Amino acid sequence: MSMARSAAVLVLGAVLVLTSPAAGDVGVDAMPRGGRKMMGAIGEARGVVVRYFAKGANVKAAAAAAPPPRPAPAPAGSPDQFRGQPRLPRFAAPRRYDLRLRPDLVACTFNGTVAIAVAVSAPSRFLVLNAADLSVDRGSIRFRDVAPKNVVIFADDEILVLEFAKELPLGEGVLNMKFNGTLNDQMRGFYRSLIVSFERVLFLSFIYLVPFDCSKYQYKGKMKNMAVTQFEPVDARRCFPCWDEPAFKAKFKISLEVPSELIALSNMPVANESVAGPIKSVLYEESPLMSTYLVAVVVGLFDYVEGVTPEGTKIRVYTQVGKSNQGKFALDVGLKSLALYKDYFGTPYPLPKLDMVAIPDFAAGAMENYGLVTFREVALVFDEQSSSESSKQNVAITVAHELAHQWFGNLVTMEWWTHLWLNEGFATWMSHLAVDSFFPQWNIWTQFLGDTTAGLRLDSLEESHPIEVEIHHASEIDEIFDAISYDKGASVIRMLQNYLGAERFQKALAAYIRKYAYSNAKTEDLWAVLEEKTGEPVKNLMTTWTKQQGYPVINANLKGDYLELEQAQFLLDGSSGPGMWIVPITSGCSSYDTQKKYLLKSKSDKLAIKDIASQCGTRDKGGNFWIKLNINQTGFYRVKYDDELAAALQNALQAKKLSLMDKIGIVEDAHALSMACKQTLTSLLRLLYAYLEETDYSVLSHINTVSLSVARISFDATPGLVGDIKQVMIKLLLQPAQKLGWDPKDGESHLDAMLRPVLLDSLVRLGHEKTINEGVRRFRIFLNDRNTSLLPPNIRKAAYLAVMQNVTSLNRSGYDDLLKVYRKSAESEEKARVLGVLCSCKDKNIVLESLNFLFSSEVRYQDAYYLLQGIPVETREIAWVWLKKNWDLISKIAGDTQVGGLIRYVVTLFTSNEKAAEFSSFFATRKRPAFERTLKQSLETVRINARWIQGIRSEPRLAQTVRELLQRP
Numbered sequence: 001m002s003m004a005r006s007a008a009v010l011v012l013g014a015v016l017v018l019t020s021p022a023a024g025d026v027g028v029d030a031m032p033r034g035g036r037k038m039m040g041a042i043g044e045a046r047g048v049v050v051r052y053f054a055k056g057a058n059v060k061a062a063a064a065a066a067p068p069p070r071p072a073p074a075p076a077g078s079p080d081q082f083r084g085q086p087r088l089p090r091f092a093a094p095r096r097y098d099l100r101l102r103p104d105l106v107a108c109t110f111n112g113t114v115a116i117a118v119a120v121s122a123p124s125r126f127l128v129l130n131a132a133d134l135s136v137d138r139g140s141i142r143f144r145d146v147a148p149k150n151v152v153i154f155a156d157d158e159i160l161v162l163e164f165a166k167e168l169p170l171g172e173g174v175l176n177m178k179f180n181g182t183l184n185d186q187m188r189g190f191y192r193s194l195i196v197s198f199e200r201v202l203f204l205s206f207i208y209l210v211p212f213d214c215s216k217y218q219y220k221g222k223m224k225n226m227a228v229t230q231f232e233p234v235d236a237r238r239c240f241p242c243w244d245e246p247a248f249k250a251k252f253k254i255s256l257e258v259p260s261e262l263i264a265l266s267n268m269p270v271a272n273e274s275v276a277g278p279i280k281s282v283l284y285e286e287s288p289l290m291s292t293y294l295v296a297v298v299v300g301l302f303d304y305v306e307g308v309t310p311e312g313t314k315i316r317v318y319t320q321v322g323k324s325n326q327g328k329f330a331l332d333v334g335l336k337s338l339a340l341y342k343d344y345f346g347t348p349y350p351l352p353k354l355d356m357v358a359i360p361d362f363a364a365g366a367m368e369n370y371g372l373v374t375f376r377e378v379a380l381v382f383d384e385q386s387s388s389e390s391s392k393q394n395v396a397i398t399v400a401h402e403l404a405h406q407w408f409g410n411l412v413t414m415e416w417w418t419h420l421w422l423n424e425g426f427a428t429w430m431s432h433l434a435v436d437s438f439f440p441q442w443n444i445w446t447q448f449l450g451d452t453t454a455g456l457r458l459d460s461l462e463e464s465h466p467i468e469v470e471i472h473h474a475s476e477i478d479e480i481f482d483a484i485s486y487d488k489g490a491s492v493i494r495m496l497q498n499y500l501g502a503e504r505f506q507k508a509l510a511a512y513i514r515k516y517a518y519s520n521a522k523t524e525d526l527w528a529v530l531e532e533k534t535g536e537p538v539k540n541l542m543t544t545w546t547k548q549q550g551y552p553v554i555n556a557n558l559k560g561d562y563l564e565l566e567q568a569q570f571l572l573d574g575s576s577g578p579g580m581w582i583v584p585i586t587s588g589c590s591s592y593d594t595q596k597k598y599l600l601k602s603k604s605d606k607l608a609i610k611d612i613a614s615q616c617g618t619r620d621k622g623g624n625f626w627i628k629l630n631i632n633q634t635g636f637y638r639v640k641y642d643d644e645l646a647a648a649l650q651n652a653l654q655a656k657k658l659s660l661m662d663k664i665g666i667v668e669d670a671h672a673l674s675m676a677c678k679q680t681l682t683s684l685l686r687l688l689y690a691y692l693e694e695t696d697y698s699v700l701s702h703i704n705t706v707s708l709s710v711a712r713i714s715f716d717a718t719p720g721l722v723g724d725i726k727q728v729m730i731k732l733l734l735q736p737a738q739k740l741g742w743d744p745k746d747g748e749s750h751l752d753a754m755l756r757p758v759l760l761d762s763l764v765r766l767g768h769e770k771t772i773n774e775g776v777r778r779f780r781i782f783l784n785d786r787n788t789s790l791l792p793p794n795i796r797k798a799a800y801l802a803v804m805q806n807v808t809s810l811n812r813s814g815y816d817d818l819l820k821v822y823r824k825s826a827e828s829e830e831k832a833r834v835l836g837v838l839c840s841c842k843d844k845n846i847v848l849e850s851l852n853f854l855f856s857s858e859v860r861y862q863d864a865y866y867l868l869q870g871i872p873v874e875t876r877e878i879a880w881v882w883l884k885k886n887w888d889l890i891s892k893i894a895g896d897t898q899v900g901g902l903i904r905y906v907v908t909l910f911t912s913n914e915k916a917a918e919f920s921s922f923f924a925t926r927k928r929p930a931f932e933r934t935l936k937q938s939l940e941t942v943r944i945n946a947r948w949i950q951g952i953r954s955e956p957r958l959a960q961t962v963r964e965l966l967q968r969p
């Protein structure tokens, strides 16, 4: 699945920053990842004895070491023995599904039949498969024409156990059954999404999101339901009974019965279609071997644009009716991606067609279903008139990400969810490789450091987890669609590629894809191929990064002619964990011409400076001496320099000697070290000031995030100084902002266009009067003329934020105007943009009103998190009271994917241990596996901030430094 890049900083909320660095515009960059789940009855079945995996193994070991599908001893006894297992037993496996579905879009139900060719490999009287939230017609079940003597459904385990009177014959037989279910509104399984015919949107905007009640289909003709599937990770079982694990690959032959006037899509092209009055039957070609989580069906009304690859593969992008033009950009990126991946992997795109579809209600960013990729609308459509520059980039990255999955994920699939990172880390990394090749001027690898930062942030918590994480129950899977699987995953791949070299790496990956095509692989399988093809000790090196949580900080100390290096696990709470890594160290001395690369394998080591570079400048004052470790931040670690090295680097920075990525690395490391109280805020402020003349988008995005974090923490740490600290931040950002101005310049670069909103948004948030007034002025003009050139989509959010700064309960006209903009807009991006600012207000009543807006019929569930992102620290208490009071409703609306995020947005606004204790006790009785980890991470963050505050308060020179920086010319 996809989430957009640099959700990063936001997602983690580690420092309570209000905006993400690359968050040029709407919150699309903070897309929730992963499938959404509403916890039903599942969740209680842990810790039960495992019967299928190695003797005496506990659940933990079983999950990690579960064998691939192969014969296992057949059990005797009762159906009960199948309860409480993390995985299905392996003595029977599906080979082919013949699946027939008939959705009823008016009644919001569906029914279906499935015929599964099952291979039985060990003697047994049972068949065990997954099913959840389905009514299975017990009387219809037959295996080899024999009815089971007993059918048991274990709802907690989401399994269906069929017990037969006699042992099943070995070999292949067909299992038949009928079932039905509800087209739900939870954005998972087989669900309904609401479409409005485009030309009517303006009239309907007040009512069109009435949570759809199928019994009152009163808007028939104007609004319609569509039916969509979202199966990753474990929701195929909510649509049809199946062996719902990635390793049970099978072929799928799907057919649909749908209203004749609708478009019906599935993974494969149509083989046959016949219309019988109002209903048509559509039969699709049989798929190659694939996992259940990639099966997909979409039934609705669309327009499309189409392209064909040189190999003859048809690609279509489906959009709302009347908006097919907005699919052109995605189509172009799609065509280019297929060509690039075909060459990179040395394997053609495996299917005869590829469809990409914009879905109005969608929990994640996008989903890579084989041959039928589904997207949240904002991640697929791009319109020159109404989309921002950051949306364009987001579309490119998301399309490239999902299409990389067609190879990495779909053709070669992770063996179990423990290896999810193989899918997501690689797709994230590949999408940057692809976009860098299509749009070299975007500097996307420099932007990638936003992803790396997100990974580093989350992984500096005690409550992080290893990349390869044990899964004990299906309900835990949603939570690992996080910055560890995506961002740390992608970052350690970049580190490895850098170590092995681009060409060797590509050849080995292509070999891996060929070797495991149409089957499954584990992390070790990839290492084995890489070792074989490169002769390097890949497994030993990488295991320290994927099986162990956390990462090191390298302490670098200059001692005479030697550089001493020592590694220790970096944790934001200031402690140092037990971890040890094999660290690919790169370093440069006084220039980038000669670089040293080597592996730090022990706790500490010592390098002769003359070995780093023969010409290393003189260390005297005024000399050109500096040492930078982790060149271009390709390594997943931080560096803490001693005072001499740090001062030399700051000089090099000011003398503009350092690469963009190194500049980012230096400020990010300093920020993290400051949070961990390993370095003073005073020195961080001085360092920030060294970036005064910076002009680059990526660097300034990081400067911006760090600045907002510092402003935020000073609110609690040094209330008397917060005004002055904000002034320092304004000083830093104002210069580049003035250079760019509000209006786009002819022919300006993509990166300048991206930078403008970052700077303007922050200046508004920091309270810069002139920027706020200008934003308000432009908004007024925009209200009267929606096509004014004074407020293009790129800078609209800054203006909206400016308007919100002046809103109070007594002076709410700006607020009402924004609601009008929201209601009149037909674009998802515009709606998201408005939702993203409605809470950015210091008036408690307004914030409360905005939060309650979430419960209105005007906000789609998928958009809940946009609203909660913008809460300012001044109104955090109101947000917490609101969350407590409405918890039941909120947790229902947010579903399993979003609920963790919503908790995090509110909880991490706080910075005291007392508050952490209060949260802890509130959630003690409300815990669910779907957000347990996120909650712990959020509480840890609150405590880290409390500690940071104590540290800041004891800094003697802070006030003096702030004043000094303010007074500098």
Ligand SMILES: *[C@@H]1O[C@H](CO)[C@@H](O)[C@H](O)[C@H]1NC(C)=O
Residues within 6 Å of the ligand: 102, 104, 111, 112, 113, 178
């Ligand atoms: C499915 O429902 C349709 C009506 O919606 C009905 O005609 C059909 O017989 C049902 N099929 C099964 C297998 O129950």
Ligand SMILES: *[C@@H]1O[C@H](CO)[C@@H](O)[C@H](O)[C@H]1NC(C)=O
Residues within 6 Å of the ligand: 109, 111, 135, 136, 137, 138, 179, 180, 181
């Ligand atoms: C769904 O299946 C159940 C059990 O087989 C049956 O009782 C019910 O009538 C079915 N409902 C629909 C709408 O077909």
Ligand SMILES: *[C@@H]1O[C@H](CO)[C@@H](O)[C@H](O)[C@H]1NC(C)=O
Residues within 6 Å of the ligand: 445, 592, 595, 631, 632, 659, 661
């Ligand atoms: C660092 O990255 C920049 C920009 O991508 C690149 O031009 C440069 O060659 C890299 N430097 C090193 C030493 O790899």
